[in-house]
Amino acid sequence: MSAQTITTPPPERNEPMTAVAAPEQQARWWESRTARKFANHRLALLGLAMITILTLACFLGPVFLSHDPLWIDLGVRFTPPLTDGFLFGTDPLGRDMLARLLMAGSVSLLVAFSAMFMSTLLGTFVGLVAGYRGGWIGAALMRMVDGFLAFPSIFLLLALAAALKPTPTMVTIIIAITGWMEVARIVEAEVRSLREREFVQAGRMLGLGNWHIMVREILPNAMGPIIVAATLTVARAILLEAYISFLGYGIQPPLPSWGNMLGGAQQYLATAPWLAIIPGVAITIAVTSFNFVGDGLRDALDVRDDKA
Amino acid sequence: MSEHVEPAVPVDPQNDFLVLDDVHTHFDMGKTLLTRESKGVVKAVDGVTLTVREGEILGLVGESGCGKSTLSRTVMQLIRPTSGRIFLEGKELSALSDTEIRKERINFQMIFQDPYASLNPRMTVLDTLSEAIRTRHPNVKGDALRARVAELLRTVGLNPNQMKRYPHEFSGGQRQRVAIARALAPEPKLIIADEPVSALDVSIQSQILNLLKRLTREMGLTMIFISHDLSVVRYIADRIAVMYLGRILELGEASDVVDHPLHIYTRALMSAIPRPDPTSEKTRSRIVLQGDPPSPMNPPEGCNFWPRSPIEHDERMKHEEPILTEIRPNHFATNCPFCVQAAAETEPA
Numbered sequence: 114m115s116a117q118t119i120t121t122p123p124p125e126r127n128e129p130m131t132a133v134a135a136p137e138q139q140a141r142w143w144e145s146r147t148a149r150k151f152a153n154h155r156l157a158l159l160g161l162a163m164i165t166i167l168t169l170a171c172f173l174g175p176v177f178l179s180h181d182p183l184w185i186d187l188g189v190r191f192t193p194p195l196t197d198g199f200l201f202g203t204d205p206l207g208r209d210m211l212a213r214l215l216m217a218g219s220v221s222l223l224v225a226f227s228a229m230f231m232s233t234l235l236g237t238f239v240g241l242v243a244g245y246r247g248g249w250i251g252a253a254l255m256r257m258v259d260g261f262l263a264f265p266s267i268f269l270l271l272a273l274a275a276a277l278k279p280t281p282t283m284v285t286i287i288i289a290i291t292g293w294m295e296v297a298r299i300v301e302a303e304v305r306s307l308r309e310r311e312f313v314q315a316g317r318m319l320g321l322g323n324w325h326i327m328v329r330e331i332l333p334n335a336m337g338p339i340i341v342a343a344t345l346t347v348a349r350a351i352l353l354e355a356y357i358s359f360l361g362y363g364i365q366p367p368l369p370s371w372g373n374m375l376g377g378a379q380q381y382l383a384t385a386p387w388l389a390i391i392p393g394v395a396i397t398i399a400v401t402s403f404n405f406v407g408d409g410l411r412d413a414l415d416v417r418d419d420k421a
Numbered sequence: 422m423s424e425h426v427e428p429a430v431p432v433d434p435q436n437d438f439l440v441l442d443d444v445h446t447h448f449d450m451g452k453t454l455l456t457r458e459s460k461g462v463v464k465a466v467d468g469v470t471l472t473v474r475e476g477e478i479l480g481l482v483g484e485s486g487c488g489k490s491t492l493s494r495t496v497m498q499l500i501r502p503t504s505g506r507i508f509l510e511g512k513e514l515s516a517l518s519d520t521e522i523r524k525e526r527i528n529f530q531m532i533f534q535d536p537y538a539s540l541n542p543r544m545t546v547l548d549t550l551s552e553a554i555r556t557r558h559p560n561v562k563g564d565a566l567r568a569r570v571a572e573l574l575r576t577v578g579l580n581p582n583q584m585k586r587y588p589h590e591f592s593g594g595q596r597q598r599v600a601i602a603r604a605l606a607p608e609p610k611l612i613i614a615d616e617p618v619s620a621l622d623v624s625i626q627s628q629i630l631n632l633l634k635r636l637t638r639e640m641g642l643t644m645i646f647i648s649h650d651l652s653v654v655r656y657i658a659d660r661i662a663v664m665y666l667g668r669i670l671e672l673g674e675a676s677d678v679v680d681h682p683l684h685i686y687t688r689a690l691m692s693a694i695p696r697p698d699p700t701s702e703k704t705r706s707r708i709v710l711q712g713d714p715p716s717p718m719n720p721p722e723g724c725n726f727w728p729r730s731p732i733e734h735d736e737r738m739k740h741e742e743p744i745l746t747e748i749r750p751n752h753f754a755t756n757c758p759f760c761v762q763a764a765a766e767t768e769p770a
Contacts (some may be wrong), residue, residue: 311539314499315600319556319607320526329552333543 150413157409160402167399171218180209182216183367191385202387204377214391217369222399224285224370225350231289232350233343236296237332243297244304245327255301258294266291270353274362284363288353296342303335337414341407348403355396371396432472434508438643439473439496439611444505444515446488446495450718461718465491466502467667470745473611478637478644480658480675482651482690484714488667489647493613496645497531498522509611527557527607532633534616536596540588546574546599547584553606573602578632594625601632605640612637613645618653630657651690655679663687666725667717669745670760673752683754683761685730686710724757734759 151157175182186207194202194210201210243254273287307313308331316326351371357363358372366373371392378388434440445467450460465488473479483489494500496507498514507515509529517525533539540549550570554561561569571581577598588596597617604612614633618626634657637644648654654661654675661678663671663686671684682688689708696702710729715721724743727734734757743755754761 311533311535312541315531315533315539315603316541316552317499318497318526318531319553319603320523321552321556322523330541330544334541 147413151409154409154412156405157413160405160409163398163402164406167218167395167402168222171215171222174215175212175219178209178212178215180212182208182212182369184208191381193385194387194391201391202385204374204388205381205385210387210391213369213374214371214395217371217374217392218395218399220281220364220368220370221351221354221372221396224281224288224354224364225347227285228288228292228350228354229343229347231285232293232346233296233339235289236293236342237300237339239293240297240300241304241327241332241335244301245308245323245331247305247308251301255298258297258301261291262294267356270357271360271362274357279362279365281364281368284354284357287357288350291353292346292349296339296346299338299342300335303338304331307331307334337410341411341414344403344407344410348400348407351396351399351403371399432470434506434513435511437472437508438475438510439645440506440508441469441471441496442506442508444469444492444495444507445503446491446500447503463718464667464720465717466495467717467720468505469664469667469669471662471669471672473643473645474660475610475643476637476641477659478634478646478657480654480661481645481647481664482649482654482661483664485649486714486717487664488717489649489664490615491667492664493531493615493645493647497529497613498526499531528609529611529613530604530607530609532597532600532604532612532614532617535620536593536600537588537620539600540596540603542588545585545587546570546591549599549603550574550584550606553603557607569606573606574599576605576636577602578628592625593621594628597621597625597629598632601629601636605636609642611643611645613647615647616649617646619648619650626653633657651679652694663690666714666720668725668755669753670726671752671754672745673749673754677749677752681749681752683748683752684726685732685760686726687754724755724760726755726757726760730760732759 186203190203190205190207192203192207194200196202201214204210204213239254239258243251243258245251270287270291273290274284277283277287304327313326313330316330321330354363354370355372355375358370359376361373361376364370364373366377374392375389375396378385378392381388432440432442434442446465447467448463448465450463452459467488469492471479481489481492491500495502496514498507498517502515505515506513509525512525514522514525544552547567547570550573551566554566554569554573558569567584570584574581574584579595579598579602583591588599591599597620601617617633618629621629630653633644633646636642646654646657651661658675660673661671661675662669663678663684665686671678671682671687673683678687679691682691685708689710692705692707696705708731711731712729715725715728721728721739723739723741724734727739743757743760745753746756748754748756748761
């Protein structure tokens with residue numbers, strides 16, 4: 114067998130190879146494929162706009178209102194909407210419904226966002242450790258997740274809410290501990306597949322510590338599903354807060370929340386329907402908006418890698 | 422396997438650069454759910470004894486599934502060997518604890534096959550290389566660190582202006598250069614390149630091969646170059662080891678193994694390489710092997726090549742395990758008389 118049977122590669126030129134002859138430019142995030150896909154998702158954009166308006170209105174709106182949400186004026190009880198300067202009317206104690214709605218919104222949204230952060234952090238942590246460690250640690254953690262999931266969350270919620278003092282912080286914590294399991298499962302599945310990827314092995318080859326690999330190498334690659342889950346968790350948290358407050362175990366009057374406004378309105382459903390309709394619509398808009406944004410993000414982020 | 426046989430390849434753990442002493446890597450497939458019977462053991466690496474000299478490029482060839490990659494990951498201690506010992510510069514890697522291994526890793530690095538999978542898509546080249554440099558020089562920061570990254574990029578033939586880019590902004594060949602730069606960053610002594618060119622276009626392959634060859638010489642590295650492509654290995658390697666079903670069948674200087682192969686399997690691999698010259702391509706006689714490689718879960722006993730050899734083996738070699746023996750000076754092959762004699766008989770004119 115002679116040497117000529119082997120294809121001999123040409124000698125290497127020693128000058129550095131220049132990469133793509135593109136001008137030096139920073140990739141701007143709003144030009145990325147993810148941003149473009151999201152921008153093409155009409156409902157998601159609508160949802161994002163609604164959330165922005167709602168959030169700004171709830172947190173900044175009260176500054177511009179002439180009515181105090183806690184000011185009781187029995188002389189103007191049950192004013193229907195659009196009369197006497199009350200845009201959304203008044204409640205059974207003569208308080209301005211618009212002011213109350215916005216204040217309730219800021220409470221509800223704050224509770225929902227805080228609960229989302231807590232449950233996402235907890236879920237991500239559990240999922241990351243379980244997925245990366247695997248073995249019996251992973252199995253134990255995931256069986257714990259299954260245990261939490263198997264428990265009917267509404268009953269857990271109500272039991273906890275009845276047993277604990279229903280401050281807004283406590284309500285947030287209660288919602289968070291019934292909502293982290295989904296994130297944990299998503300993260301665990303994602304991390305388990307990322308763990309076997311070669312760039313993670315390369316990280317191990319470099320002798321990087323486990324935490325470094327988990328947080329710096331794996332987590333950024335799992336952010337897409339985490340963000341989607343977090344967005345949907347906000348929607349869920351708004352509903353759950355409304356649920357327990359409606360039943361009277363959540364945010365306690367006089368502090369308004371969308372749920373307890375709804376709860377207080379039930380007995381006047383026939384005579385003053387706007388008392389129920391207004392917070393009901395607010396909840397619907399908020400929840401559907403977050404769901405739309407979540408769907409849009411899911412579609413936009415669903416690219417298997419950014420392979421060129 | 423059978424009783425331990427004295428390795429015919431002389432190993433000297435204290436003085437040789439890298440020593441693999443009867444390394445086995447087996448994967449237990451677990452037990453069945455109800456009957457708790459063993460589902461079997463995959464013997465991916467099954468008794469490899471090998472030394473690598475400082476500064477050489479050892480080519481490791483074999484078909485898909487012969488255990489090349491498992492062997493490389495075993496040497497790198499990403500997978501711990503089931504039995505056997507591995508020494509790097511006299512230090513027994515296989516005896517170190519996980520924590521000790523982590524500190525030792527800067528001395529041996531790996532280049533992976535697929536440059537699309539081996540770089541973190543969320544990290545810029547600067548981040549990736551900085552992380553790798555800091556494993557040896559944890560205190561280098563800021564401009565000094567950037568200067569080192571730039572130098573590394575120049576070494577592998579990339580433009581330092583591109584350090585802020587993400588992997589998906591590069592072509593396959595450029596990514597592999599980044600991966601090579603990352604492997605060089607901790608200033609290792611040993612590099613294992615696991616099929617570093619098989620995911621690349623043929624036109625890019627030669628560039629990367631030349632780069633690896635040049636870097637090994639210039640930086641005094643030692644390299645184990647793994648490939649299923651004997652023509653690639655022949656081009657880059659100083660010595661060649663041929664692997665089959667978890668064992669080394671032949672080992673020798675590259676020119677000896679390529680021009681005067683001893684084992685029938687090596688000869689079959691050589692005869693499968695197409696020749697660029699149409700006249701000699703027409704007359705190329707092929708040694709055709711029978712069937713597919715057997716499952717490493719239930720490998721044949723004895724000379725493990727007998728079920729595929731075109732030469733009939735007698736009953737003795739179907740049970741007696743052959744040993745890697747020095748048949749010619751510095752040229753080893755298993756001492757199976759059928760495989761090796763058959764090779765001698767069909768020696769090309």
